[in-house]
Amino acid sequence: MASFGGQVSRSRDLDKLLLRPGHLVGPDFDPGTDLREGLKEFVKILVVGAGGLGCELLKDLALSGFRHLEVIDMDRIEVSNLNRQFLFRLQDVGKPKAEVAAQRVMERVSGVNIVPHFCRIEDKEIDFYSDFSIIALGLDSIEARSYINSVACSFLEYEDDDTPKGESIKPMVDGGTEGFKGHARVILPGKTPCFECTIWLFPPQVKFPLCTLAETPRTAAHCIEYAHLIKWDEVHGGKAFDPDEPDHMNWVYSEALKRADLFGIPGVTYQLTQGVVKNIIPAIASTNAIISAACALETLKIASDCSKTLSNYLTYNGAEGLHTKVTEFVRDKDCLVCGPGALVELDMSTTLQKFIELLEEHPKLLLSKASISHKGKNLYMQAPPILEEQTRSNLTQPLFHLIGKKTRDVVHATGTISKNGTKTSSLKKVRIVFTGVDGTAEMDMVSGA
Amino acid sequence: MAEHKIKYDRQLRIWGELGQVALEKASICLLNCGPTGSETLKNLVLGGIGSITVIDGSKVDEGDLGNNFMLDESSIGHPKAKCVCSFLQELNDSVNAKFIEEYPEKLLESNPSFFAQFSLVIATQLMENSVVKLDRICREANIMLIIARSYGLTGLVRISVKEHAVIETKPDHFLDDLRLNNPWPELKSFADTIDLNTPDPVAHKHIPYVIILVRIAEEWEKSHGGTLPSTRDEKKEFKELIKSKMAAIDEDNYKEAIEASFKLFAPRGISSNLQKIISDNRVELDSTSSDFWVMVAALKEFISNEGGGEPPLEGSIPDMTSSTEHYVNLQMIYQAKAEADYQIIESKVRNILKTIGRDTQSISKAAIKSFCRNARKLTVCRYRSIQEEFTAPNSSELQKYLTDEDYSLAVGFYILLRAADRFAANYNSFPGQFDGEMDEDISRLKTTAVSLLNDLGCNGTTLTEDLINEMCRFGAAEIHAVAAFIGGIASQEVIKLITKQFIPMSGTFIFNGIDHKSQLLSL
Ligand SMILES: [Zn+2]
Helix, strand or coil, X not given: CHXXXXXXXXXXXXXXXXXCCCCCCCCCCCCCHHHHHHHHHHCEEEEECCCHHHHXXXXXXXXXXXXXEEEXXXXXCCHXXXXXXXXXXXXXXXXXXXXXXXXXXXXHCCCCEEEEECCCHHHCCHHHHHCXXXXXXXXXCHHHHHHHXXXXXXXXXXXXXXXXXXXXXXXXXXXXXXCCEEEEEEECCXXXXXXXXXXXXXXXXXXXXXXXXHCCCCCHHHHHHHHHHHHHHHHHCCCCCCCCCHXXXXXXXXXXXXXXXXXXXXXXXXXXXXXXXXXXXXXXXXXXXXXXXXXXXXXXXXXXXXXXXXXXXXXXXXXXXXXXXXXXXXXXXXXXXXXXXXXXXXXXXXXXXXXXXXHHHCCCCCCEEEEEEECCEEEECCCCHHHHHHHHHHHHCEHHHHCCCCCEEEEEEEEEEEECCEEEEEEEEEEEEXXXXXXXXXXXHHHHC | CHHHHHHCHHHHHHHHHHHHHHHHHCEXXXXXXXXXXXXXXXXXXXXXXXXXXXXXXXXXXXXXXXXXXXXXXXXXXXXXXXXXXXXXXXXXCCXXXXXXXXXXXXXXXXXXXXXXXXXXXXXXXXXXXXXXXXXXXXXXXXXXXXXXXXXXXXXXEEEECCEXXXXXXXXXXXXXXXXXXXCCHHHHHHHHCCCCCCCCHHHHCCCCHHHHHHHHHHXXXXXXXXXXXXXXXXXXXXXXXXXXXXXXXXCHHHHHHXXXXXXXXXXXXXXXXXXXXXXXXXXXXXXXXXXXXXXXXXXXXXXXXXXXXXCCCCCCCCCCCCCHHHHHHHHHHHHXXXXXXXXXXXXXXXXXXXXXXXXXXXXXXXXXXXXXXXXXXXXXXXXXXXXXXXXXXXXXXXXXXXXXXXXXXXXXXXXXXXXXXHHHHHHCCCCCCCHHHHHHHHHHHHHHHHHHHHHCCCCCCCCCHHHHHHHHHHCCCCCHHHHHHHHHHHHHHHHHHHHCECECXXXXXXXXXXXXXXXXXXX
């Protein structure tokens, strides 16, 4: 502050945390202007999602000393966002969320640069994500969280004794809300549990049995799901139901009403129909603000060590009184996502084709139709056709050669796994070790050279 | 208005049309519009609060731009209240946004009756002596007050209201009102019409568990002198009895009956919470009694007379495996009982209103219905005045917190937040506010904290050096993320108080931004 000669600086308040020595701080805290300028110049943060949490996160981070932010979101602004997504106005409806959010924050907070990405998170190369110091998640879907988590964990490298390499840890902060409740967590892959380690915290949604819908409906929701899941297909044949098409929603609503009348079931309304069909989660500004603020504060602490960090899961419940609770969850040592990886022992002559087959049979993986990449480079891609064609010739090559003749390394495999009867895409880390190479590999290399 | 409905859809699903109307009627006054105040109002403006009045006497300087999103370069030198107000207005044009350029401390002195026009006052970053004055004014005028403070990595939120009675508490997990432990005649006779031994397997597995439990309980009572299972062994035996009636292993309705048998084992009658409410001396009514207490008086009469120890039936049942026909019939039986109970309560309410000299129709049918539906879940919150908390704190609680490791940081911050205000009153700056005086401030803050602890009756207790150092390091900084957190909590509580739904927080919430082990202190 002395350098400003008594003048009020824009970082007046943050300076107290960043420039002064502290007593309850992280182990690597090194207060001073270098720290403050370092946050501005060298720390790059990705905000995933520009919805209720994302808007808050962008604002909070822009006012927490960070200058380089990026935001990714595939959605466009809707009227029903406006009760909480405070960066959007009525005239913005229809525009990409990421672009408007970035623009609004840059207009208000000078010096901040925010790069928007209007696309799906899966559309980005894995390398895109490796560029960020910290990834902040403001998502409402388990699948999206799971995906980002697997990407962040894929950067994690382990020493031979299975301890994580510090510089390869990609920290994440994750928030989620529903009504008056929410959670904020810090994920340091390899050190604290990753999303997949504690996946049981997010139990899958219970669906109504089809026989209940078809034969013994009892509630309004049963009537709605009958119209949505059974009657629609009966009447419309191949035409896909689109929940964002008002005509479609109205049709389901009127069919649900008819069925409810038939069985004497009360309670079918248009609002409930939308809620059931789109699985709408109630959302309000205040909860989003609380959870995002906790996430942003943790981001600042991870980046600067200016205080201790949340260890590692905060729950907030404001419906009955006010309850906050910190739980220290533990890692799943065998986690396929953040753990050292599934170990696959190979022969030097094993071809990429054979390796892909082995992944399908491997009891811990059961990954079918895998695409394989190594350090961001595609070794084989199942799709799109153009990439498949380009990489097809690698299939007959020994994997050992394809990865640069290293005796142990990590590759990433993206394929499909079967979970409770449904197929989902999955990214796995595979640690490969070539057996019997101690002498022979060297010899091979010598003779090859 | 359709657009209004779509815009507020995600929150209407939480507090409904009535909650929204309450918000749109409310007028809120904010004292000081730094980031804590601005963020609190932002959340309320987005939700469609009726009107806001922003009161702040300061002008915007460069430092404010670093922590307040409601200001930008063009605001520098202008009144903060004006700038914040105009940005808030931008968020929602259906909100009536006003500002007054004045320091709250001055307004408290010059025009205390000013505050009587609001539904609720939010005081942010206000020092102890002003908070005490404001609280006295608000209590006298029956205005709700919320105090919010952000300070470095700590802060607090406190509600001050004499009494807040909630009918629609909307708890997440609350035992459904099936009355299995005390079934009324119509439910019993309906249960008797259903053949539990039907040879038709489809019919057998579609008998709702409510019927199964009522019938098996009858059977049990016959062989157990009219009592229901109470010991652990009896409960086990009862579950075995249910199991023995299953016709096939996959009968979900019987599995549900076993799982729900605890509802049958629950004691009859009302909860201790409800007992406390009907025993409250506010049930002694006069013409100034609120609608809530009039209805509680009617409820009390009902419980000891027609209800036979039970409150009015809620009238709804959860989904359960059942044929549509049985389920719909069951629903009607529960609804009919709830309607009959409501009729009795309604006539009691009208009688009581007459007795206390009020218009007998002054409480609507809808209000009485809602009261009956929620009778088991009523909640009354009372808050001590700030003055009382400061002059006569609950010292046994305080001692407990001071020795409990889970509370140590939070209670330390509570003491230090108060000590910081005393410090500021003495030295005209907050501890650590200026760089040059750190060492001196640390020892001064320590002395101030020790004398405060003595005043609170905690002689001999000391706070850790680490915490005192941290508090000085904070130097009264208003960190944006902390302000957004505190503002979020404050706005959440405003919503609960205004909509009269859900249960507001009790005590003083102390934010602990170091490890997030925040606590509620009852002092
Ligand atoms: Zn994991």
